[in-house]
Amino acid sequence: MPEVRDAAPVKVESLQSFLLANEEALATHLQNDEAWMQENLWNYQPRPQDLAFAATGNEKDVVMRFKRAIRINPEARLGLYAQLPPSYRLDNMVPITLKEVSVFNDLAHMNPDEFMRLQPGQTIAPLHVAVSANDEPDHGLDIGLFTDSGTAYGKEYGFGEQAFGNPNLEYGTQAPFHMAFYHESPVLYALGGFLKRTYPEMRIYQYQSLARFAFAQGHDYWGWRFMGLGLHYIGDFSNPYHVTPVPGNSTLSTLWVGLLNLLGLPDAQKEATQLVSNRHTVLEEFQSQLMTLQLQEGNHEHETLKSLAVEYPVNQYRHTDPVNLFSKVSADKADHVHHVLADTIPHAYVMDVNVEYTDLDATDELLDTVKLESGDAGFNQLTNTVSDLLADFSRHGSAYVQHILQAK
Template identity: 45%
Template sequence: MDLMNRARAWRAVARAAILVGASLAAGAASAWSNHALCTWTALSVLPEVTVRPPVRVESLASFVAADPAGLAALLRDEEAWARAHVPTYPARPDSLAFRAEAAPPAELVARFLAALRVNPGARLALYLQLPPGQTAGGRPTLREADVTVMKTDEAARLNTFVALRKGELVPAIDVIASASDEPDYGLDFGLWQDNGTAHGAVYGFGKQPFGNPAVEWSSQGPLHLGYFHEAQIVYKAAPFLLRAYPEYRIHLWRSLAAFALRTGHDYWAWRFAGWGLHYLQDLTQPYHARVLPGVSVPRMLWINTLDLAGVHGPRQDAVQLVTNRHFALENFERGWMREMHAAPALADVGREALRDTRLDVAAAYADDWPRHVVSKQASAAADALDAALVAGMPAGYTSDPKYVFGVSRSGVDLYAELAAASPERRESLKRAIAPLLGNVGSGSRAFVRSLMR
């Protein structure tokens, strides 16, 4: 084989290998189940948030109409920043630039959403997720479909959403915590040109880099994760892995939050801040920061050499196992956070980690943090976490490729199941996961503090 053919063959092998991990994005539910429950705890020790006076609820139309010229300038700067700083950034078509000329409110909002390149079908309701331990207090509860376009009843079953009225006052921490879960409610659905949506056809993002473009949920993946710390050979073989844009989203929402704060629109400031926080928190989750935690590059290549030779079992097994562990971690964390909030007086290693201000670094949050601090920490922790899940959870969930998490059996509650099977093992698993929650807490506080300067 000449050199070029060898290179081509190598690339084919490696590309197939990488698809093992990339296909995960097709099934991944979210990074942390219910970001809001983490955010409330992480920010409960941040006076910059807790001592703020309540904020007045405002419609999106009112925010956009207040200073269209200011917004147009901000979004122009934002696009210039992304083009200069986000590697492989798919430029926003100039035709979508936000125009400040007067228009009816609905038209202005539509222009704004197009300039942001979000799913125009996202609900964007005025709502709160009910804070743990609180009752609706006379506010009407909302149906899941009022808040999210996700087609599952899970969010509604597990959370209660209440409607807010324009003009009422709400605590800033409740706005930012609720909003920190919102980007998983369909904001980034169907953005790619091959998703078969009207907006995807004009947004200029190109074809979906990885995951399954026919699965609505999968389409948000490349904005909610980032494989920034793989071996160089991996990127050479599979350059599409570099087309992931959480940095674009984080910077955009952070800039809008700062603008809203500067111009006296505090409700939208905290809501945009919550959106930015979401993507930053996504990157603290090792299965969102590494293609295949627990599997070495040589092993991936071997599995795929077999695959190319017609032996598909090992590859399918590897995909299923990593997908199952990703889901198992989320499932465990969900039960844990809910119990932690239900028993606020009980000592809990997760609460301590989320609130541990000793982890807060003196260095100020900067634009390169998502890549060089947050996802780096998660990537470095990935192999050990993967091993801890295998050691701590029942083998049926993490080590049996015939088991399909969320399909083989419904209603799994790993946190409760482990309490019954082995409280000691559950405690050691919590201790293994706690440092990641520590990163969620310190990263979240650094991000919010950076808005206060």
């Protein structure tokens, strides 16, 4: 988007400095947001009153007070860094350790060469700020937030027990903040009320609202950063595995699995969780491997990258869009995407309940494996499918970005 690409460089500012400079206004802003979310969100768990952000002037705990008020992981780093695209380098890059970016122990999926430290006061292109923040929610912002997550803050935050997720994954507890099921049949909700206990809509609202707040206060670095944070969840919604419980399954078979679980045969549920988690991961890894390769080779005409080009005029963003439009478009493609995966990916990766895909160390060879398994035709079919999902992200994300920039 030219309005992002060509925006004037911004001055980097620490979170502490941003919060202290705007404490009074922010307290009111977050109070208003809380009231709005209670009124308008699909499924909202009110923020406990103890966690409300109060302007105390205490610089020592202002960052912690903010994290607790918006109910993210208190360990979240939120430091000053940029995460650059593959093979992209800036002059005088100062490295930053991955531990300063992410809360996780397993950081094998991150390339340390792509991360650079920023200093308060230096200037940087807004595009880098927004793009870096777009990946940031996956660096641990939504970890451990439930009463059964084994954390002290999870017991205070008011989100209740975790509704679903793959316990084999270190990032398993973030699932209900990055996935949501809005378009299931009433009978499925009736039996599986837990399916409604999801929070991406809340995150999208919070971050777009904080972004608009930061721009309105003249703190543009944080405007772009909060914009990027919210954009992450819109990107997640472009993957059907984030918006439907079991793509490829009919309501009846999903119910059957739930029923077996109720009857004390939890293996069925465990098996369904395993399959769906593997398929979800394989789809994202294929996309990531493919696009990384194109960026490394400078192949900017590749269809995955071209499908992200923004069409103008951009649609008007509405707060109901994440639920009614973004996730709906994606959910409608779920069965198709499942069938393409089943046709093009090795059976063990997506159809075997005894396999945890992430244990296979298969990602580095995934592109070659798909070609071997299903030939050029299968590889191209999967590439087209991914590109189509990326075009949805582009359409939806650009509406969200323009909505925020109206506050600038």
